[in-house]
Structures are given as C-alpha cells and as structure tokens.
Amino acid sequence: MTIKLGIAPIAWTNDDLPELGAENSFEQCISEMALARFTGTEIGNKYPKDPDVLKSYLAPRGLNVASAWFSVYLTTKSYEENVPAFIEHRDFLHAMGAKVIVISEQGHSIQGLDKPIYQDKPTFTEEEWDKLTTGLEKLGELAKEKEMTIVYHHHMGTGVQTTEEIDRLMAHTDPEKVSLLFDTGHLVFSGEDPLEIYKKHHSRIKHIHFKDIRKDRMAVVKESKMSFLDGVKSGVFTVPGDGMIDFSPIWKLIDENDYEGWIVVEAEQDPAKANPFLYAKKARNHIKQVTGL
C-alpha cells in the first residue's frame, strides 16, 4: 500500500455537534468527496450500517473506507465491558476492507463537555495508565485476528494529548499491538511540535489526520476558556492550507520515512460558514501543491 488520500465526513455533518450540517445528506457528502478527488472516507452517523449497502454507495464514487473512530473506556470500565462494541466495530471495518481501527480513550475525557479545554484536561493516575496500556494491547491482539491494527488517536481534552503523554503511551505498549494516529491539528492546538512527534514515533504511525488551525481563533479559545466543541464552532480547525500549519516539513518527514497508509483530511468547522465541498477542494489543491499527490 502506498499513500492514499481520504476525507472525513465531519466537515459535512458533525457527529459531536449534530446541529452542524444536519441539512447535508449522506449522498451529497460522499459525492462531493469524490468530486474533490479523494478516494477514501471515514464514517459518519448518516452512513448506512450494513457493509454491503455502504459499499453500493461508495464503490460507484470510487471511495473506500479508510477507518472509523472508536471510543474506549479502559480507565473507567472493565476491559471486558469494552470488548463487545470493539469486536462489532472491528468486524464492520474489516467487512469494509479497512486495515486500521482509530481508537481513543474517552474515560475522563472532557472533549464533549462544557469545560475549558486548556484548563480542565484530565491526567491519568499510575493505575489508570496501567489499565489503558494493558487494555490497548489486548484490543490490539483482537485487531490482529483480522490482520488489522489499532491506531491510537491522541486528542485535546483527554489523558493522551501532550508530547509526554504520547511518549509514555508509546513506551509502554508493544509496537506489534498498538500503533499511533498522527493528527496535525490536535498536536498544534495542544502546543506540541508535530515534527518532533513524527520524528520520534514514525515507525509507529499507521494513520494520519491532516487538519489545520486558525491561530487567532486558537488564542481566543485559550483566553476565553472555551470548551473543545465551542472552539470547533468558533472555527479553530480548518483544512490544510487555510491555517497556521506549514505542511511542507511535515510532508518531508512522511515522505522520507516511507509512510504507507491513509492521509485523511479531517477539518471540523461549521458547514454553514465553511462550505464543505469548497473547503474539500481547497484541501485537495493544497495537498497536491505540497506533496505532488
């Protein structure tokens, strides 16, 4: 597998904020993805749940499923309680031909809560770290049964957000069982250096989310103690090429390290203010300009 370019439906309809893009239909979303020259998608809640039905919509548009998000609660529930939903998700993605499963610990997460994102981020206790790393390794083994890999999504407002936390997660998990998702937007929003993360963990990175940050909006989120979702509504995220991130050195590292897999544009913002089709095209043009892909 070489590099493939996908785009997430979150710019058309936001599952975390259902009022954003409720008017945009599933077929409009996937048709516009294809028209903007992407060949992959992640999954939104308007997508058909039956793999054959979903394929019947995606195949005529030349789209494949890159992956889909899965929330785990290893720090707040038993491992066993997490397994049935994980297996269902794994099997659905496997039926769709995906190779990686996006996974994020949502125990203690404030990403969906009305709490200041910079001030109230959780940190895990030693015991919670242990539950997280051992649980992830076991889920990684379940993924391997289907020749798939879990890719951990570091995320604002969670216990795995900062460089130190990402380093710790990588150091305490088996590379054969747990891989990493590299999300440019979350790293810059958190104040991390994406180049440092890529350099350190390139051998673990098996999935990439490209999103950009509007610097002025990020400052407002910080100063006015906004929640994550209020930050999204205020436009903190945008597509590559429309914000403060320089994707050229990031691309250089991706290319030099022979990355294989999906790069998915994932830029949640209000579709009423940022037309998803036009922003998808803007992202695609910027990626072409920076990477040649």
Ligand SMILES: O=C1C[C@@H](O)[C@H](O)[C@@H](O)C1=O
């Ligand atoms: O991968 C992601 C999935 C979304 O639901 C999330 O909130 C977003 O910020 C993200 O990076």
Ligand SMILES: [Co+2]
């Ligand atoms: Co992401």
